[in-house]
Amino acid sequence: MVLKIISRKRDTCFMFYSGKGGVGKTSVAAATAMWLAAKGRKTLVISTDPAHSLADSFDTRIGGEVRKIDKNLYAVEIDPKLSMKEYKDMLSPELEKISALKGFGLDEAFDMAGTTPGIDEIASFDSFLKYMSSSEYDIIVFDTAPTGHTLRFLSLPDVLDSWIGKLIKIRMRLSGITTAVKKLIGSGADDGRDSALEKLEEVKKRIAQAKETLSNPDRTEYNIVMIPEAMSIYESERSLSFLKRCNIPIGNIIVNQIIPENTRCKFCSSKRALQLRRLVDIRKRFSPCKVLELNLFEEEVQGKKTLRRVAKELYG
Numbered sequence: 001m002v003l004k005i006i007s008r009k010r011d012t013c014f015m016f017y018s019g020k021g022g023v024g025k026t027s028v029a030a031a032t033a034m035w036l037a038a039k040g041r042k043t044l045v046i047s048t049d050p051a052h053s054l055a056d057s058f059d060t061r062i063g064g065e066v067r068k069i070d071k072n073l074y075a076v077e078i079d080p081k082l083s084m085k086e087y088k089d090m091l092s093p094e095l096e097k098i099s100a101l102k103g104f105g106l107d108e109a110f111d112m113a114g115t116t117p118g119i120d121e122i123a124s125f126d127s128f129l130k131y132m133s134s135s136e137y138d139i140i141v142f143d144t145a146p147t148g149h150t151l152r153f154l155s156l157p158d159v160l161d162s163w164i165g166k167l168i169k170i171r172m173r174l175s176g177i178t179t180a181v182k183k184l185i186g187s188g189a190d191d192g193r194d195s196a197l198e199k200l201e202e203v204k205k206r207i208a209q210a211k212e213t214l215s216n217p218d219r220t221e222y223n224i225v226m227i228p229e230a231m232s233i234y235e236s237e238r239s240l241s242f243l244k245r246c247n248i249p250i251g252n253i254i255v256n257q258i259i260p261e262n263t264r265c266k267f268c269s270s271k272r273a274l275q276l277r278r279l280v281d282i283r284k285r286f287s288p289c290k291v292l293e294l295n296l297f298e299e300e301v302q303g304k305k306t307l308r309r310v311a312k313e314l315y316g
């Protein structure tokens, strides 16, 4: 079984693809999603890369709403900015209206999160949270932004955890103050409920669940895409040790853009010989992970026909 995930039938499974820019993450994610759908698994492929290319890869229209693009196959391109706004709205429907909160730096925290390059990570994480507990799809494939971002997204649970923990404390302190003031001036009945606080607690609980799901090898598989070149190997090694440290289950190592054999072309032959040496090195360094090879095609990987070809090379 090339993909361990295919044999799992119960909860929704999650597949991530990480790797440097341009190594073939989108192509492999799209091809895998198509292959899974063809195997009869209801599959959703989500792009959280701010520079979406999923629609180009499938050569079809995809947008911010989930769209059926084939039998059993659904796709969505998440707008990280929009997602961040929704996140903010959900977390602080009333908090942000309270001017007293400004002193606590809440607005700054949101502004920072809204403008730093990390917003796409929050978008990924948010959609992960959204689909984590729903059983609508059998498998969800994430097409993410190049490595740095994806890896930061994985440590996001801790960041958000402490961030939200702080918000909850502020909220509690504040509700204590407002109750005291209300009592003092004798205005308004306090029904004892605090919906904002409840929501924050709920988000915190979901984050704890997310951390658990992300490190559950029965539900999550993290794949690394690379090319057989020294720089890509070193970078992938760093990713791998980070993933191990975070307790994230590793799926396959996909080595893309291998030059096919061509004895008539001297350039191709010597380039291929070097790549094959790199492949031996990769198998040694990344053992015991499964290494899948993908040839460089004479055409671009675009459209369902080439995606099927990619899947066939990878999974047979």
Ligand SMILES: Nc1ncnc2c1ncn2[C@@H]1O[C@H](COP(=O)(O)OP(=O)(O)OP(=O)(O)O)[C@@H](O)[C@H]1O
Pocket: 019, 020, 021, 022, 023, 024, 025, 026, 027, 028, 049, 053, 144, 145, 146, 256, 257, 294, 295, 296, 297, 298, 299, 300, 301, 302
């Ligand atoms: N095996 C292959 N043979 C031929 N072309 C390929 C192959 N794999 C990928 N490509 C091409 O390389 C380009 C980059 O691929 P892709 O978009 O999948 O990479 P990516 O890692 O998602 O890039 P980014 O980091 O920009 O998101 C695309 O034009 C794609 O068609």
Ligand SMILES: [Mg+2]
Pocket: 025, 026, 027, 049, 053, 143, 144
């Ligand atoms: Mg991509």
